[in-house]
Amino acid sequence: MAPEELDLPAQQCLVATLSQHLTDTLGGPVHHLQTHLSHVLLAGGQAWKLHKALATDFADFRRLSQRVHDAQEELRLNRRLAAPLYRDLQAVLGPPGPVRLAPWPAQGALDVAVHMRAFEPDQQWDRLLQRGALSLAMIDRLAGRLVDFQRQAPVAPAWADADERVQQPLRDTLTTLGRLRPDALDGWSDWAAAEGRRLAGWRRQRSAQGCVREGHGDLHLANIAQVDGEPMPFDALAFDPALRWIDVVADLAFLRMDLAAHQRPDLAGRLLDAWLQRNGDGQALVGERAERVARALVRAKVAALRHTQTGQAADRDATDHALALARRVAQPAPPMLLITHGPSGSGKTALTEALLDQGDLVRWRSDVERKRLHGLAPSEASHSPLDGGLNDHTANAATLARLLALADAALQGGHPVLLDATFLRGADRQAARALAARHGVRYGILPFDADPALLRERLARRAAAGHDASEANAAVLARQLQDRDPLDADEQALCWRPDAVLTDAAGAPQARWTTLLAALQSAS
Structure with missing residues (x-):
């Protein structure tokens, strides 16, 4: 089978064989984790992440060239905030020889893996939060790192279709939600249209002021870990540039939404205060709430997609909870x-x-x-x-x-x-x-x-x-x-x-x- 034609079942077999190879080579157990889009193999203090050879509503990794491009972008983007974690790319070689890893690029590679330093899973922020170990000092430190990162991030070009670039991801989210959960879409299209009108001038102003930059794009609790005493955001969004060329307030809003979803408005409030005291970006607040709503709707979409794969009630409940959060944020008490x-x-x-x-x-x-x-x-x-x-x-x-x-x-x-x-x-x-x-x-x-x-x-x-x-x-x-x-x-x-x-x-x-x-x- 040609490398470009590796399909999902064939890749699944390749990953299983690679896992056995790592077991034999490193002499210890290999943990195989899966997300909606990736396989992750953990062994010997290291991690290898392979993008699944599939297509979804928002990403297409069926061809090796597509997976290579995304892996290269993932390495570049994540070295900005988590350089100690992201080492290099490695080629996955296989039949006619044994399945093994080699430095990238390599002749005849069947797949590509992002090679990382592993960290303790219990140091991810969602787990720290669950056991009451996420401190105000960590929140404060992350706010400082985020502000410094955003000041150095590249500024978005002056796109002729800038407004369309901002609004299209939300429309795509609502379209997918409408297909998967038509019962839950009541009023959201009207809300999106009204917010689009309200924020049109603000978005033009923010773009002109250089506030639209290449951000993280997926900054939630499970994508932050304490490593060497520092909060390190990892797994930045690589597959769609439109979702990471965003207003600087969007990354902040995503994490604030997630803290609220975990019933911690106090930490969400402290994060907002720490970020604002450092950068003084008062105009960001005009659109911050709308960005939180959009991120909650994205979470509902992801949970709904997962429910189509698993059929589990927990995933349907997660969709409902995310939609309820979006509605609460969109309809706050008068200030x-x-x-x-x-x-x-x-x-x-x-x-x-x-x-x-x-x-x-x-x-x-x-x-x-x-x-x-x-x-x-x-x-x-x-x-x-x-x-x-x-x-x-x-x-x-x-x-x-x-x-x-x-x-x-x-x-x-x-x-x-x-x-x-x-x-x-x-x-x-x-x-x-x-x-x-x-x-x-x-x-x-x-x-x-x-x-x-x-x-x-x-x-x-x-x-x-x-x-x-x-x-x-x-x-x-x-x-x-x-x-x-x-x-x-x-x-x-x-x-x-x-x-x-x-x-x-x-x-x-x-x-x-x-x-x-x-x-x-x-x-x-």
């Missing part, structure tokens, strides 16, 4: 705009941290955005005097304008927003309230305060630590306390306060916001 109010050191940032557990809430910190406007990292000192540098009137006005612009974009995307700033001036609070009114959303104030002596002590301790974005000192605090405009009676009626303030094991204060979190879930 709210919240602001903090209080002098530096009063606990605004620390005590609102728990609100991120809501999953969709977007927090923008004035201390971080003020420095971003001046090209400084959050922990980078500006050495600004009391009324100069980052503390002068122009800088204050620019920071407020940026916070309001960021909130505007998040509200357009259906996200509740928390603006973490002092908001000691009544005029600044009125500007935020006017923005909420323009969007027709609920507005609230989270007030904080403490004894001036305690505030001074906290600021001194924070300055000594040297890792906080805030540079407020005793002089800044004195000016704040002298010039602040107290909340009037109308504003007092808009205030939300913690249900309780607790202390964690390290002695740090933590707030419980049960009442406010319930309001965020049902805002009207």
Whole structure:
């Protein structure tokens, strides 16, 4: 049989024989795993992945040339984020000689394998999550790696059919779902058309700004592993360029969707916050929710395809769950705009941290955005005097304008927003309230305060630590306390306060916001 004509049954036999060869060569057991599109052989701390010689609605690997191209792309794409895992390509040789592996390329190869370093399966993020071992530190580290990767990724060309490239994958998903599960497609075509109109201008703007890049394309929990202490996304989408030339927010949205599917909105919220604090990409929020819905629909499609192969009830249930998640994300509670109010050191940032557990809430910190406007990292000192540098009137006005612009974009995307700033001036609070009114959303104030002596002590301790974005000192605090405009009676009626303030094991204060979190879930 010619290499180009290797069919699925013949390939299955080839893989079985290769597995025996590895057993004989390495002297240990070989584990054979299968996905919808691939065979994976694990042995001796190594892995070999072969693409199945089949065609689906979205990929065609029937010919060796097609499998070779995809394997080459897989090696290139995955070395960007998981270079320690992806070694090389190896040829699978066989009859008339024995089935064996050889360096690629090789004369007479029957198939090609992506040769990888194996990792411990229990270090995949879906398994870490199942046993409660996926930490906030890992989430934070991944966000940093993702932002760095996206900054370096190639920018998409200025395609004449760019809008069609974005919308066609979603239409294809809905077409497949409609064929497999016509009972579940009600309303989705209308939603896709409406979102296409709503986001048309945003997508053109994002493309012009270089936000459409060659991403990962399949960034979910099972495609991330802890290796050598680092989160390593692997198995990037290679078979269809249209699914990886995407807005940078799409990869983030995929992982956030998966965290929500695993009932962890708290981790989804922390991931969003960490990503935004690093890149300041507020405009991404206009379309982030729509990207999450699209990824949930893709998951429903994959589960439905799997159900046609297995007939198992679990796969039908997985389709139903993914569709239900897509509908929940597409129909969120109306957002709210919240602001903090209080002098530096009063606990605004620390005590609102728990609100991120809501999953969709977007927090923008004035201390971080003020420095971003001046090209400084959050922990980078500006050495600004009391009324100069980052503390002068122009800088204050620019920071407020940026916070309001960021909130505007998040509200357009259906996200509740928390603006973490002092908001000691009544005029600044009125500007935020006017923005909420323009969007027709609920507005609230989270007030904080403490004894001036305690505030001074906290600021001194924070300055000594040297890792906080805030540079407020005793002089800044004195000016704040002298010039602040107290909340009037109308504003007092808009205030939300913690249900309780607790202390964690390290002695740090933590707030419980049960009442406010319930309001965020049902805002009207």
